[in-house]
Amino acid sequence: MSTENDAEAGSLAPLKFKQAVFHFATHPSEPIIVSGLINGKIKCHRYGEKSHQELWTEKAFKKSCRGVAFNPDGSQLYSVSKDKMILLMDTSTGQTIKSREMTHENPLNSLLNLNENMFATGDDQGVIKIWDNRKEDAVMTYSEHEDFIADMAYSPSHKTLVAVGGDGYLSTWDIRKPNVAAMSDQMGDELLSVKLVKNGRKAVVGSQEGILSLWSWGDWGDYKDRIVGHPHSIDAICKIDEDTICTGSSDGMIRVVSILPNAFHGVIGDHGQDMPIEHIELTHDKKYLISCGHDESLRFWDVGYLFDEDQDEEKDGDDDQSDAEGEVTSNLENNKNEDQDDESQDEDKKQKQDADDDEDEEKALAEFEGFEDDSDDSDDDKPSKKRQKKQLKKEQKKKEAEHKKKSSRPNTFFSDL
Structure with missing residues (x-):
């Protein structure tokens, strides 16, 4: 059976930069990664076991690039920045297809692709906007939050956006309607990350105090359960499967956590002390978990064996069940x-x-x-x-x-x- 050391030995070499990586996105079907840097540049690489190849670099923004996201087929790339711009770019060349300037009154902080035509943006003062590439202006604007939008998740079946922010609230929005669907109680803590698990029936939320809270779909007043144990803030969450997540914390560590039953299952990566994790994401083939932190690099962690072991156990079973x-x-x-x-x-x-x-x-x-x-x-x-x-x-x-x-x-x- 594989061990943590085996995973480290099989991981790819880090992809190093001269500037801090604010955010990145992995291509939905190819070994391609796009990184948004703090100096406003966007870099596209093809990663590999022997080496990483830079495909293109664009100076997209005057200020920091705060979010990047592929469209569903990976042919196009969205990006947002502190200077309130939104770009739609061609993935193969890096050339701008469409540019929107002064899209929000405040700097943009978060970005989420919704479907082949639509995406959502959130800014530093809590405003969320829904955009359609076939229209110039935002089709929806939501202003219930009072502080930065930290993260968003989307349920296609419900056409509903879930957002969390620095004001300590969780909100949900039917993107076809102008008013908030539900707003939680004030949690007394910054909510920094969110993912939907259990086939969309639960939302798991990470906080500044290092607590994971579990929310039931349709009951958004308060969380139903919580998982304590992170010594520092939970800035990023990546869903491994419907029952398991990885968390990226400000202590630089990436942990594996199971949901209902709630349990910690170890550390699979560490950027080092005082190197907070900004973002974590699985590659398209689920072989690597990629992370970025304050050490000006992207790191690749071999997690393919986790899924292999899962499949083996489903086939073989256990007598001591x-x-x-x-x-x-x-x-x-x-x-x-x-x-x-x-x-x-x-x-x-x-x-x-x-x-x-x-x-x-x-x-x-x-x-x-x-x-x-x-x-x-x-x-x-x-x-x-x-x-x-x-x-x-x-x-x-x-x-x-x-x-x-x-x-x-x-x-x-x-x-x-």
Whole structure:
């Protein structure tokens, strides 16, 4: 079985820069990475086991580049900066396709691609804007937050954006509507990172005080659970799978954490003391986890063996399954039961609101371009067909849960980290 040292030995050489890397993005299908630097430059590299090749460099902004993101097929690249500009660039050449200036009243701080045409930006004073490449101006502007937007996540199935910020609030937005869908209680701590897990039923949020909080979809008033143990702020989160994340902390360490049951499973990378992690992301083939910090480099951590071990355990199983499950604490069992209860409640709410949601969606689709209906069926058919699909999914999930309980031990593929 692989060890942490094995992973380090198999990692690629760091990609070093002369300036700090503020943000980066990995290509969705090729070994290509684009980095946004603090001096406003954007660099594109093809990474490899023997060497890294620089493909192009562009001086895109006068001030720091604070975010980069590929469109779904990787052919184009979005970038945002402190000088309030947004660029759409050609990935192969680095040439600008479209430029928007003075897009916000305050410096941009975060960027998230939503689909093939749309993306979201957040600024230093809490304003979020939704953009459509087919239109010049923002299609939505949200102003509920009072401090910087630190991070955002998106649920395509709900057409909903989840945002966290320095004001200590979590917010959710149906991007087809002008008003906030839900706003959390004030957490008394800066919220710095967010990812959706458990097939979108949970949001995991990292804070300045080093606490991971777990939120249930549709119940955004307060978190349902929290994971303590990080000694410093959690500035970045990367989803490994629906039950596992990696966290990047201001102590320079990258940790593996499982969600429900909640547990730490070791450190897979370390940029060094006083070298906070700014961003972490998986490569398209899930072989490497890439991270950037304050040491002016991108570092590659070999994590492919984690997924290999997961597949091996699903095939082979473990004879001591029941013994391992018996060792789970009552607190973790309560968390899992709560997770299941939340799923059941969410399902009931969705069924009750199907008719109203369909009517709202049709009105919104007529008002805003760029949103495609998931079905060509008539309005009369949609509620019943959706309920049938949900019932089939519910039965499938039940069968998968029973099979998983019999044949695999939860999260054991991280036990040797």
